[in-house]
Amino acid sequence: MTSRFQTFDDPTSPATCAPRVAALRDALRGMGVHGFVVPRADEHQSEYVPPNAERLAWLTGFTGSAGTAVILLDKAALVVDGRYTLQAPAQTDVSIVTPVALAEMTAEAWIEANLPEGGVLGYDPWLHTRDGVRRLEEAAARAGGKAVAVERNPVDLVWTDRPPAPLAPVRPHPEALAGEGNAGKIERIRAALAKLKGDALVVSDPHNLAWTFNLRGGDVSNTPLPLGYAIIPREGRPTLFLDPAKVTNEAGDAVGAIADIAPPGALAAALDALGHTGARVRLDGATAASALARQVEAAGGSVEVGPDPISLMKAVKSAAEIDGSHAAHARDGAAFARFLAWLDGRAASGGLTEIEAVERLEAFRAETGALRDVSFPTISGSGPNGAIVHYRVTRSTDRVVQPGELFLIDSGAQYEDGTTDITRTIAVGEPTPEMRDRYTRVLRGHIGITTAVFPKGTSGAQIDAFARRPLWEAGLDFDHGTGHGVGSFLSVHEGPQRIAKTGTTPLEPGMMLSNEPGYYQAGAYGIRLENLILVERREIAGGDREMLGFATLTLAPFDLRLVEPALMTWDEIAWLDAYHARVRETLGPLVDGETRGWLERATRRVG
Known part of the structure; x- marks a missing residue:
């Protein structure tokens, strides 16, 4: 069995770092x-x-x-x-990069x-936003040096076998x-641009380009993106800047009615x-390269x-996108349930590897x-x-799942109708009391987010602590966010x-997020429990504020072998039982x- 979408070869090697950094330093000199x-x-x-x-x-x-990475002539750092x-x-x-x-x-x-007095720090203006450049300039100035834009990226000069730019086909995404x-x-965007008193918007985020023009592509892995730009003027036809070699006839026809x-x-x-007309041009602070601003x-x-x-428009899903997400999660939940059932039997028989699990789930x-x-x-x-938060298994790191471990x-x-993201932690053999304690605290934090009710205008920062309180009570925490936004057949992040x-950002009805x-x-184990959730309105009798809450989209069991009911409240147990009943009723027929x-x-049932 092999994966259609993932490879397990080691993508890089620490051994290549020294000669490549040395070549870059020669180029810098x-x-x-x-x-x-x-x-x-x-x-x-x-x-991606x-x-x-x-x-x-x-x-x-x-x-x-x-x-x-910051590469100086005598030292280097990798900040993560x-x-x-x-x-x-x-x-x-x-020994080369710290x-x-x-x-x-x-x-x-x-x-x-670390920049020496009088030192000149180079940067590629296409790879930094205007704010990012400002921070580099200020840091270099504080060191007594300066930051300067380079005309050509020196990494590209020494990367002799650099791959070509991608040319995946661009296709229309159905309006249905x-x-x-x-x-x-486009009309909604123009109305927003008018409120901002802008003459034109440069769309530098490919996700926003894909959403606006109902297009999908394949220029990067895992996200159906066409890489490109667009200019949307407040008046007149927008222009998309895409390589003609990747624009299919169907995409050209779909876009041609409203844009060039x-x-x-x-x-x-x-x-x-635009600059010659004295236009006020709106650039995205998060994705627009400093080079775009410099040119205008x-x-x-x-x-x-x-x-x-x-x-923000893209983040608030349409009714069709929400319906599609429900369908995608039911389909995905059935596949994931088949995987979990297989996993239980396969792990018990011994010899299960991490790569085998990836390949079987994808199948x-x-x-x-x-x-x-x-x-x-995956x-x-x-x-x-499991303790490496963004671990990616390779053939050199692949492990056999051992009894007494967590997986x-x-x-x-x-899927064309929705994007899914789910995490489960599974006991292989008999878990320790500590594993059950930690798992249950993570589950309680997950439930704390899912059941939260909050007034309109509340941001994610204001409810993040709901996920952490059960861990904080034991002097524990985790070092990543609790949830990210999720696209509709677009980026999972x-x-x-x-x-x-x-x-x-205030949460609004129709936004989809993860809860993880x-x-x-x-050196021992990792636990993460993730469902996708949808912001929706909540009616509370006697209340005088517009209130919001979450509906859970993901459908998959939690491992009850790791749940310690004595640590949970009756309300938490009731939520778990109700969720599992919904999972059983929805996925059973599938x-x-x-x-x-x-x-x-x-x-x-637990309770």
Whole structure:
């Protein structure tokens, strides 16, 4: 059995780090700079980037979805957040590049402390936002040096076998699944642009481009994105900048009624033209490259940097998208239930490997006939590998699941009608009392989010603590956000909505998010429990505020062998029993008889 969508070969090796960093330093000397910043980013600040933009992984060996390397002529750092503090030192050559925890020191703080007096720090203006450039400039100035934009990325100069830019076909996304035509979306965007007093919006986020024009592509793994840009003027026809080689006839016809399509090379001239008219151009603060602002301003235009109004529109799902998500989760839940039933028997027989689990789960999803891709590389972690938050199994790290261990499986699927993301932690053999305690506390935090009721205007930051309180009570915590936004046949990680200490966007009905508290004992085990949830209105008798709450979309049992009822309240137990009854009733008719019998046992009442 093999995977259609995932590979398990080691993507990088720490052994390549030293010669590649040495080659980069030679290039920096030739350019007359003393250092260079290598973010994990492409020209759109995307989470998933095409192979030709994996500069950080190629240079350092680190393959995480976020991180920044600062390479000076005599030292180097790799700054990563809490998800990657174990992964980074395992993947890079720590004698060449020093991993630095973001919680202890930002990349800018490291630059301030290490850039030599008078040093020149280079950066690629296509890989940093305007705010990111400002922070680099300020950090370099505090060190007594300066930050300068380079005309060509020096990593590209030494990356001799760099892959070409992707050219996956671009196809229309049916209006029946989107719930709104692209003409209606354009009118809404123009109305928002008028309120912002802007003359044009540059769409730099490919997710927003795909949503606006009801298009899907395949330029990056796991997310059906066409990489490109668009300019939406307050008056006149929008223009999409896409390589003509990847625009199908169907996509051209779908877009042609409301917009023009031009090759990517025409973007510079279009920005110049905007600047020459003195236009006020709106750029997305999160994804617009500093190079875009520089070009508009050099031509005489003015730039307003702020949130792209499309992001919030996209986050609030249409009725058709919500219906599609329910259908996708029922289909996915049936496949996942088949996997869990298989896993119980397979793990008990011994010899189960992490890769085998990934391949079997994908096969169950493929048998639905609707699978388009996995929504991210499956995290399949047994024992200590489960404690690595974003662990990705390779042939060199693949473990056999051992009795007495926990097995964490975090996976998702892309269906044309919806995107899924689910995590379950499974006991293999007899769990320890500590494992049951930690699992139950994580489950209680999960229930705390699911059952939360809150007034309109509440942000994710205000409810994040609901997920952490049961862990805090035992002196425990986890170092990632509790939930991220989720797209509709788009990115599994969507903003601006999130449940986290930094989640400032107010939650609105129709937003989809994950609910995934966890606990990680380094070197021993990891626990994470994740469902996707939908923000919806709540009617409370006698209340005088508009209230909101969550509906759970994901359908899959929790492992009752790890639940300690004595630690739970009666309300928490009642929620668990009701959820399991819904899982059983919804999925029972969709699975085979053997799985149905397992499902009956797995969803038995606790209270």
